[in-house]
Amino acid sequence: MEQLFKPDFFFSAKEEELLLLLKDAFAPELERLKRAYSIRDLSSTGPSTRSPSQFLFGADYDEVNRTLVSVLALRWIHNDQYDIFVGTQPESVRLSRETFDWIRAHVAKNITGSADLAVLLTAILINDLGKDDTLASDYRQRTGSDISSDNHDAILFKAVQEHMVPSIDRLEPQQRADLLRCLEVGAKFNYGQLIQAENAPACLESLRPFSNCKHVVELHFVEQILDIAGAAGHMDWTCAKKLVEPLMQGCIISHDIVGRVIDGHLGLRDGYDRVLVYRADLLHQKGFQSLDVKNDNDRALLRLLCMGSVAEPDLAALYQATFHSLDASIKRTLLKTLNADGSVHEPAVQPTYMPALLYQAVNSIDESRVWDVKKRALHSALRYLARVMTIEEEPDGRTIIIERNVLDIVKNIVQGPEFQKAPTILETADVPKETVTLTAEDITAEDNSRD
Incomplete structure (x- = not known):
């Protein structure tokens, strides 16, 4: 796992080698993701190329593909692979080169070394574990508390607090502390729900306690961008299909809103x-x-x-x-x-x-x-x-x-x-x-x- 978190290796390794290392390093998490639910566009058809989960497991698992495309999207961003990133996005809403450069600069500013990369990669790999119904049932068996009606982010955060996600406990103490704070932000507030006006204004109130850990909030924002980038990875694993220009502009606006709310200026x-x-x-x-x-x-x-x-x-x-x-x-x-x-x-x-x-x-x-x-x-x-x-x-x-x-x-x-x-x-x-x-x-x- 240590090699995975070295930026020089992570961003330059061959894709197949990287995927195999991820399979070994996050084996229990990927097994949970095989069981996780997903929502498909019923009219879509996938590419003819082999998907990441087909390469690793010989079969398609939707949440495995979504997660691994999020990881690959981080490499496309860092390595300035704009054409791969936008891939089959519809031309009318395709992410602009200028906005892609904004993403690149923001990622470079906030992922500055092995520690940040360790937190970010682990966050990506475990982000959707709460979509596996057995995580909530395992939590109930362990604690006696039924959390099955919670959203998947809240389920994950509670499971992590009970040391039910092995990869987190292998991190260095400060990395683990940063990741726990990232997960806490996610359990209380979801950028996507703000962008889609799915939540209500009062939900922004939950951000204010994080004024003293803005770097963690920024790491969470990067993870959320990558989550959207991989959101259609179960239907098209060749690009960041969902992170189109209108949606990314919504992300940028939401990022500014969050920063100003945390500071008490909005x-x-x-x-x-x-x-x-x-x-x-x-x-x-x-x-x-x-x-x-x-x-x-x-x-x-x-x-x-x-x-x-x-x-x-x-x-x-x-x-x-x-x-x-x-x-x-x-x-x-x-x-x-x-x-x-x-x-x-x-x-x-x-x-x-x-x-x-x-x-x-x-x-x-x-x-x-x-x-x-x-x-x-x-x-x-x-x-x-x-x-x-x-x-x-x-x-x-x-x-x-x-x-x-x-x-x-x-x-x-x-x-x-x-x-x-x-x-x-x-x-x-x-x-x-x-x-x-x-x-x-x-x-x-x-x-x-x-x-």
């Missing part, structure tokens, strides 16, 4: 709304009408456009038409809940994996079929979202953020054959169990930690 809603303003500007530059983040109707629509990763005017028009066609009571619910910041007086819901649900709902419909068919599918998805976002109980004076994870709904309903035939099946689907992820006590503890 308010939570003001920071959060910069993500929405970016989406509005992106679409307006392409001909879509101007949207005002200060208007509740426009702001709610912008959150939906972010969650749907909408970057083209025609798709934005579909979302807008569908949103305005909802029953008055459903629209009122979405207007209220999508504009909730999260407080003890008005808790907010984080609909985890809702971006995947919206994307799958629209894109599971054959492109050759008419607008109205896609609109009906999105209509059912938004009606379901309204139910997910609704909190029936009165505020308890402590809860600020509630998380509801719709992953099982994506896998079992939206990706199922019945949804294409009758999208309304989604409207009666169960609302997932809720998990409280931010409370008044958490903020008080954070404030005390800064005193």
Whole structure:
């Protein structure tokens, strides 16, 4: 493992040699990743070349491929392999050379030696272990606590605290401490969820205790960029398919927001709304009408456009038409809940994996079929979202953020054959169990930690 963490070796070794060393060094972690869940674009077909997991294990394992493509993406960045990095990205949204250079400079600034590389590589290799259901069940057997309803980042952080991830305990003490802080940041805050407006403004509150360890936050940001770079690695392992220009610009904006929030120079809603303003500007530059983040109707629509990763005017028009066609009571619910910041007086819901649900709902419909068919599918998805976002109980004076994870709904309903035939099946689907992820006590503890 020591050789892996030497920059001169890591960045110059032959790809096959590097993959074999990763297989040996992270054997238990890769075995867990073989069991981890993933979400596929059902219309995609993979390259004809052998995937990393086919090379190592003779078969395709989605999360193994995603993880290893993230590792390879780090090499493409360092070695200035722009053409490989952008590969088969669609030309209309392809990452620009200028933005690629921004990534290269940021990685070089924050990965300055073997210690940083050890933390980063380990973070990449273990990032998705929480997607293996047996990790939560093993944790319950070990501790008696059921964490299966937590998000996969929180599951991983708790498992690491119980020394259930072998590779971490082989790190040097300072490296291990830095990695634990990285995982703690990830368990409390997710850059991707901010970029997609999936979380709520109050989620930014959880970043403030990390003002005294900014280097760790930067390492986590680099890991998050690489995670996105490998996000489609189970469908195309030849490039960083998902890290396209609009998404990376969202990452850069989010990075600036996080830094300014941590420093206390930016308010939570003001920071959060910069993500929405970016989406509005992106679409307006392409001909879509101007949207005002200060208007509740426009702001709610912008959150939906972010969650749907909408970057083209025609798709934005579909979302807008569908949103305005909802029953008055459903629209009122979405207007209220999508504009909730999260407080003890008005808790907010984080609909985890809702971006995947919206994307799958629209894109599971054959492109050759008419607008109205896609609109009906999105209509059912938004009606379901309204139910997910609704909190029936009165505020308890402590809860600020509630998380509801719709992953099982994506896998079992939206990706199922019945949804294409009758999208309304989604409207009666169960609302997932809720998990409280931010409370008044958490903020008080954070404030005390800064005193």
